[in-house]
Amino acid sequence: MKKFPLLLLLSMFFFVSCIQDEAPNAEADIVSCVLDGNVLKRPPLIENDKVTLVVSVGVNAANLAPQFELTPGATIEPPSGTARNFTFPQTYTVTSEDKKWKKTYTVTVQQDRSILSDYDFEGVSLVRVENPGSYPYHYHQIEEVDSQGSTTLVWASGNSGFVLAAKLDGLPDDPTVFPTCSWDEGRTGKCVKLVTCRPKASAAVALAPIAAGNLFTGKFVLENINEPAVCTHFGAGEVFPYRPISLEGYFKYKAGATMTVGTPEQHKHDTDMWDIYAVLYDATKATNSYLDGYNILSDPSIVLLAHLPREERHEADDWTHFFIEFQPFEGGTAFDEAKMKNGDYNLAIVMSSSEEGAYFNGAEGSTLYVDDVKLHYEEEEGNQ
Amino acid sequence: MKKQFILTAIALLLCLGQAKAQQLFHYNLKEHHIDFEVKAGFSIGGTSPLPLPEEIRSIESYNPGLALSLGIQVTKWFDNQWGFSSGISFDNKKMSTEARVKNYSMELIDGGGRIKGNWTGLVQTDVTNSYLTVPVMAAYKLSSVWDLRFGPYVAYLMDGKFSGHVSDGYLRENDPTGQKVPFTGDATATYDFSDNLRKFQWGLQAGGSWRVNRHFRLNADLQWGLNDIFEKDFETITFSMYNIYLNLGFGYVF
Numbered sequence: 001m002k003k004f005p006l007l008l009l010l011s012m013f014f015f016v017s018c019i020q021d022e023a024p025n026a027e028a029d030i031v032s033c034v035l036d037g038n039v040l041k042r043p044p045l046i047e048n049d050k051v052t053l054v055v056s057v058g059v060n061a062a063n064l065a066p067q068f069e070l071t072p073g074a075t076i077e078p079p080s081g082t083a084r085n086f087t088f089p090q091t092y093t094v095t096s097e098d099k100k101w102k103k104t105y106t107v108t109v110q111q112d113r114s115i116l117s118d119y120d121f122e123g124v125s126l127v128r129v130e131n132p133g134s135y136p137y138h139y140h141q142i143e144e145v146d147s148q149g150s151t152t153l154v155w156a157s158g159n160s161g162f163v164l165a166a167k168l169d170g171l172p173d174d175p176t177v178f179p180t181c182s183w184d185e186g187r188t189g190k191c192v193k194l195v196t197c198r199p200k201a202s203a204a205v206a207l208a209p210i211a212a213g214n215l216f217t218g219k220f221v222l223e224n225i226n227e228p229a230v231c232t233h234f235g236a237g238e239v240f241p242y243r244p245i246s247l248e249g250y251f252k253y254k255a256g257a258t259m260t261v262g263t264p265e266q267h268k269h270d271t272d273m274w275d276i277y278a279v280l281y282d283a284t285k286a287t288n289s290y291l292d293g294y295n296i297l298s299d300p301s302i303v304l305l306a307h308l309p310r311e312e313r314h315e316a317d318d319w320t321h322f323f324i325e326f327q328p329f330e331g332g333t334a335f336d337e338a339k340m341k342n343g344d345y346n347l348a349i350v351m352s353s354s355e356e357g358a359y360f361n362g363a364e365g366s367t368l369y370v371d372d373v374k375l376h377y378e379e380e381e382g383n384q
Numbered sequence: 385m386k387k388q389f390i391l392t393a394i395a396l397l398l399c400l401g402q403a404k405a406q407q408l409f410h411y412n413l414k415e416h417h418i419d420f421e422v423k424a425g426f427s428i429g430g431t432s433p434l435p436l437p438e439e440i441r442s443i444e445s446y447n448p449g450l451a452l453s454l455g456i457q458v459t460k461w462f463d464n465q466w467g468f469s470s471g472i473s474f475d476n477k478k479m480s481t482e483a484r485v486k487n488y489s490m491e492l493i494d495g496g497g498r499i500k501g502n503w504t505g506l507v508q509t510d511v512t513n514s515y516l517t518v519p520v521m522a523a524y525k526l527s528s529v530w531d532l533r534f535g536p537y538v539a540y541l542m543d544g545k546f547s548g549h550v551s552d553g554y555l556r557e558n559d560p561t562g563q564k565v566p567f568t569g570d571a572t573a574t575y576d577f578s579d580n581l582r583k584f585q586w587g588l589q590a591g592g593s594w595r596v597n598r599h600f601r602l603n604a605d606l607q608w609g610l611n612d613i614f615e616k617d618f619e620t621i622t623f624s625m626y627n628i629y630l631n632l633g634f635g636y637v638f
Contacts, residue, residue: 020438026487026502026560048563096560103561130558132500163557164565170496203494203573222563226571 073097124182179213191371198364212357229293235348236290249373262360272363293358425633467523505553
């Protein structure tokens with residue numbers, strides 16, 4: 001039996017000694033992006049195949065030369081540092097170090113965008129998700145479109161994170177099985193429909209016991225599969241150089257029957273309830289220049305908050321009006337007109353079919369419809 | 385003669401404690417130059433790709449677990465040196481490993497659907513397979529205390545589990561350019577390829593025995609699987625994996 005530890009050692013050595021040389025990287029990501037001359041107003045917003053650069057007012061977008069940091073070993077075409085005209089989006093192709101994979105990015109420069117005050121949820125595009133060996137999935141991306149038909153705002157939602165649950169559950173390819181979708185029976189035209197879903201497959205449940213429908217201005221970046229609160233980058237890149245006054249709109253709501261509580265310590269109410277709020281915050285003070293599901297209603301960088309009180313949220317079968325005024329936020333940052341004009345403030349508009357959805361608390365089937373949302377703000381001194 | 389032999393064997397099994405029957409059995413076997421051995425032992429080894437593919441960057445942990453085996457081995461000696469050895473055994477082949485991988489083809493299967501992609505991070509693998517194994521080997525007497533044996537074996541999977549979970553890393557959905565799905569902190573996802581295990585296995589076995597006394601022997605047998613443990617049409621794991629286990633134990637020779 002003396003031989004035994006020796007054999008164990010030998011076998012371990014056998015396995016360890018067989019580790020091969022590392023293969024060249026197969027990924028083709030833009031990791032970060034810089035622009036010379038301190039012209040970026042916010043950190044670059046990088047998604048899987050999109051980069052949004054928010055630049056200061058007065059910057060000449062017709063001649064910008066972004067420099068990219070890529071997955072080690074990857075190359076980009078046109079090369080990093082090439083001057084291009086960003087008055088419209090430009091595409092770049094990144095090739096992986098092993099040369100086997102290519103990814104095309106759309107890089108958009110966002111500047112002086114006309115601020116929207118009417119949100120009617122009329123625009124919708126289908127996002128296709130490949131699903132090798134099976135049918136692809138499509139989900140809705142809700143957009144605002146102007147009278148010329150061009151997109152003025154892309155609403156963010158958690159749909160891209162729900163794809164995994166949909167695949168594991170073997171759900172049909174139908175955009176309305178996703179928590180956030182466009183709905184034809186709006187108050188006027190289309191509206192947005194948010195539904196709290198409950199995955200059925202055990203792995204999907206382990207990742208997310210419930211998925212509340214949500215819609216917000218900003219970006220959804222899948223940072224951690226079982227922590228949706230860090231994935232919602234509320235108001236990210238949404239520079240708002242005016243003073244908001246109020247938010248109004250219409251809703252219909254039906255709460256699901258049974259609450260699922262994924263995070264008991266964040267559980268406050270036994271019945272599910274929808275939620276809507278708009279938050280003006282100082283992006284220069286907020287961590288990462290945006291707020292997330294953990295601090296959107298509590299961060300000290302908040303300047304003004306419009307949050308519909310719980311008693312004014314309720315179930316409604318017919319379209320019901322809501323109206324919320326922006327109030328200074330206690331424990332937040334005092335409103336500063338100079339900072340506002342300098343473009344330091346971001347505005348986030350957030351709605352959800354379950355108020356504790358970020359913590360996996362909600363009732364399956366809770367359904368919220370929202371339409372014809374209007375934002376009122378002071379465009380100029382004394383002019384509303 | 386044959387009948388008497390079988391009857392004796394049955395008698396032995398019925399009243400194992402009876403020294404008389406045992407002695408009779410012993411003399412019968414001796415007369416026919418047959419070693420009849422009841423073996424018990426444990427297996428230590430791995431279910432592993434060979435060589436390790438470039439996707440595996442490091443082995444973080446390895447635990448053989450307690451994999452017991454029980455069987456009988458019959459050796460018929462033709463002369464003073466050569467014989468033929470066979471038998472049947474019930475073998476557990478177990479291991480748990482944790483490996484750090486890069487760009488490793490993975491498929492999370494659950495409920496009605498699946499997520500495919502390329503995983504970079506930790507992969508915990510738990511293998512617990514039970515096989516009925518029949519070796520067919522040549523036996524060679526090296527000395528009065530040492531026996532050696534070598535030959536092929538076939539095995540049938542009675543019960544198999546090949547599962548585990550992934551953590552501390554990220555999945556690129558579908559391919560390396562797909563959406564990044566990070567699993568950080570205590571986020572994990574499970575996988576289970578138990579249903580894709582191949583029922584029939586074959587390989588080579590080489591072993592040796594050391595005679596402690598007239599009845600007791602210490603045994604060491606290496607079983608080296610030569611076909612993939614997974615079914616042919618299973619494509620998620622892009623490389624073949626083989627059972628390579630060393631069985632250590634003792635035997636009682638009647």
